[in-house]
Amino acid sequence: MNSWHRHLPNELDASEVELEVRDSLSSTWVARWREQPQKAVIHDPEEGWISGQELLDRSDVVARKLGHAGVESGDRVLLSASSSVALVVAHTAALRLGAVVIPTNGAYRAEEVAHVVTDARPKVAIVERPEWTEWIHAADPSVVATPPSVELEMGPSVVLDQAQSDSPALIGYTSGTTGRPKGAVLSHGNLLSSVRGLKLAWRWTTDDILVLALPLFHMHGLGVGLHGTLTIGAKAVLVPEFEVSEVLDSLQEFDATMFFGVPTMYGRLLESERANELEKLRLCVSGSAPLAAELHQRIYQVTGQRVLERYGMTETAMLVSNPYEGERRPGSVGFPLPGVDVRLEGEPAEIQVKGPNVFSGYWERPTENVDAFVDGWFRTGDLGAFDSDGYLSIVGRAKELIISGGFNVYPREVEDVILEYGPIQECAVVGVPDDEWGEVVVAFVVAEREIETEEIKNFVGERLAHYKRPRRTYRLEALPRNALGKVQKHRLTEKIEN
Ligand code: MCA
Ligand code: AMP
Numbered sequence: 001m002n003s004w005h006r007h008l009p010n011e012l013d014a015s016e017v018e019l020e021v022r023d024s025l026s027s028t029w030v031a032r033w034r035e036q037p038q039k040a041v042i043h044d045p046e047e048g049w050i051s052g053q054e055l056l057d058r059s060d061v062v063a064r065k066l067g068h069a070g071v072e073s074g075d076r077v078l079l080s081a082s083s084s085v086a087l088v089v090a091h092t093a094a095l096r097l098g099a100v101v102i103p104t105n106g107a108y109r110a111e112e113v114a115h116v117v118t119d120a121r122p123k124v125a126i127v128e129r130p131e132w133t134e135w136i137h138a139a140d141p142s143v144v145a146t147p148p149s150v151e152l153e154m155g156p157s158v159v160l161d162q163a164q165s166d167s168p169a170l171i172g173y174t175s176g177t178t179g180r181p182k183g184a185v186l187s188h189g190n191l192l193s194s195v196r197g198l199k200l201a202w203r204w205t206t207d208d209i210l211v212l213a214l215p216l217f218h219m220h221g222l223g224v225g226l227h228g229t230l231t232i233g234a235k236a237v238l239v240p241e242f243e244v245s246e247v248l249d250s251l252q253e254f255d256a257t258m259f260f261g262v263p264t265m266y267g268r269l270l271e272s273e274r275a276n277e278l279e280k281l282r283l284c285v286s287g288s289a290p291l292a293a294e295l296h297q298r299i300y301q302v303t304g305q306r307v308l309e310r311y312g313m314t315e316t317a318m319l320v321s322n323p324y325e326g327e328r329r330p331g332s333v334g335f336p337l338p339g340v341d342v343r344l345e346g347e348p349a350e351i352q353v354k355g356p357n358v359f360s361g362y363w364e365r366p367t368e369n370v371d372a373f374v375d376g377w378f379r380t381g382d383l384g385a386f387d388s389d390g391y392l393s394i395v396g397r398a399k400e401l402i403i404s405g406g407f408n409v410y411p412r413e414v415e416d417v418i419l420e421y422g423p424i425q426e427c428a429v430v431g432v433p434d435d436e437w438g439e440v441v442v443a444f445v446v447a448e449r450e451i452e453t454e455e456i457k458n459f460v461g462e463r464l465a466h467y468k469r470p471r472r473t474y475r476l477e478a479l480p481r482n483a484l485g486k487v488q489k490h491r492l493t494e495k496i497e498n
Contacts, residue, residue, distance in 0.1 A: 004336045006390070007197075007200060007201035008200060010325075019197075023192065024192070025188045025192055025227060025230075025231065026096045026163060027161045030160075033056050034052070040235060041236075042085055042229070042238065043085075045239075055089065058089045058093075059092040059096055060096075060160065062089055064155045064156065064157060064158055065150050065153065067097060068152065068155025069155075070144070071097060072097075073097065073098030075099050077090075078102045078127070079101050079103050079104065080126070080217060081126065081128035081216075082215070082241070083216050088238075091103075091226075093150075095169055096160040097158060098162055098163045098167060100168045100171055101170050101171075102116060102120050102172075103216065103222055104217055105218070105465060107465035111463055113132060114135060114139035115180050119180070125143050125145045127145060127148075164188070165187065166189055167188055170191065170222075175401075175412075180413075183363035184314050184359050184363075190317060190358065191227055191357075193357045194227075194337075197318065197339055198318055199232050201323070202283060202324055203283075204232050206233045206234055209258070210225060210235070210237070210259070211239060211254070211256045218288075218314070219314050220262070220288050220312070221260075223317050224260060224287075235254075245272070248274050257283065262288045263291045263295060263406070264406060264437055266291070266295060278303040279304045287309065287312060287318075289405075291309045306328045308323075308334075310334065310337075311394060313380060315358070316378060317357045319353055319380075320335065320342060321335070323335065332391040332392060333393065335392070336392075339355045340355040342392065349385060350380065350381070351380045351382045351383070352380065353378050354377050358378050381398050382398070400412065403431070404439050404441060405437045407467045411430065414429045415427050417463050421459050423448050424447045424451070427444065428487045428489060429444075430444070430489050441470045444474050446478060450475065451473055456470055
């Protein structure tokens, strides 16, 4: 069902909307900075504001350094750091050079880092955590590793801003139901078309000031928050660690107009006595995980804000959004964004999507790429339903995925690690509803002796990012299985609910 015209302002006709993307992210940003070189663009607590001219100059310097280190158009550059102006400069420099950025979660442990490095084979890794250099070199000694300030030798000038709309810009690692995480390759055009849709739908203008407390290594913070800001020529205030008081102070200090967050962030903001300070914002957006209708309602009661919930994926950037004007319906994600087509297929109905924002495939995964699409439609693995007014709701998932505080955890990855733990013979990991995190990771094990959750937590925490550690562990005599031997996970969750 194509109903994206419902996002347009009344005065704009759908036929007047130009959806085809012919340029690249970096050339669009550079054009903005040249138009208004003195305009402040990004703020971080360490450096303060950086202007368009400074972004141009500093990204040129970093691009020269990367070029001198051997990075050429199409080469991969791994980026992993907390939010800062330096990170934005490094990201921009890599894209201006035509390189493909691999944004990587700084919570990853050695094995997760090694997987990304061996799979994507970056030339340079710009990383914050000192231990990563060792981990990266253990996986591939040829990778040049450097901190976010990019301490590499300066090189001669390099050709910049040649990327085309179909040139790859990002590889976002995302897990599947089986095997290791795979890299979703997004082009400049995919990412640019997504933020152009958001610009229209959310009335995002050059006057907007976004408080950006989401990490810049996932689509929400990077592909929506940062790319949107730079493409539109607006401003963003980076909050490197989500702290309620810092977010609220930033809203006040910078006269912010927008805040984007995951539901867990909204839950924490509501706990503050100062939560009503959100009322001054023009727009609050929630995504990455379901926003409970009850939380939506409570936020309204306390702040007067009707949070606008939207739906997206790493592979597609943003897909569906509640309307800016008109009813923002709790429990629903709204209408397809400009340019996006959504259909429901099969029983139960899977959400399938098409559009200029949808990636063309996973990095070097020909077999998975065949399964990922059907007749040109991308299979999201989410189950959906349209109501009689055309609002889409996500009613479940066909894929095995746990979303905890907006971070994705794939049970299979955690199970594989737990099974390496000596006393454990069998294991099944499930997501259990939780007021604070949306879902939490819970492990069921068959083991030769009593097992404490702390034991498993420590074992998993050594090998996987902290948010993948089970919060609770239950020891069973045997896992419930069907006649084919497959573990019946719904019966495990029932055990907790009862
Ligand atoms: C922290 N912990 C978590 C999580 N985060 N546990 C489960 N799930 C999590 N997400 C653990 C810590 O290890 C710690 O464990 C305990 O919780 C308390 O940590 P705390 O310091 O309170 O947490 P925090 O550092 O404040 O983090 C909470 C957070 C963070 C700010 C909500 O999780 C976050 O930034 N989430 C956003 C993720 C995101 O950007 N997702 C977008 C993906 P212990 O006490 O045992 O040490 S992009 C996407 O999904 C698509 C495209 C889309 O639609 O947007
Ligand atoms: P990721 O792999 O991190 O891109 O996560 C994408 C997944 O997050 C989607 O396939 C959905 O399952 C989920 N998701 C994103 N936004 C929402 C939302 N507003 N409501 C429910 N689930 C969401």
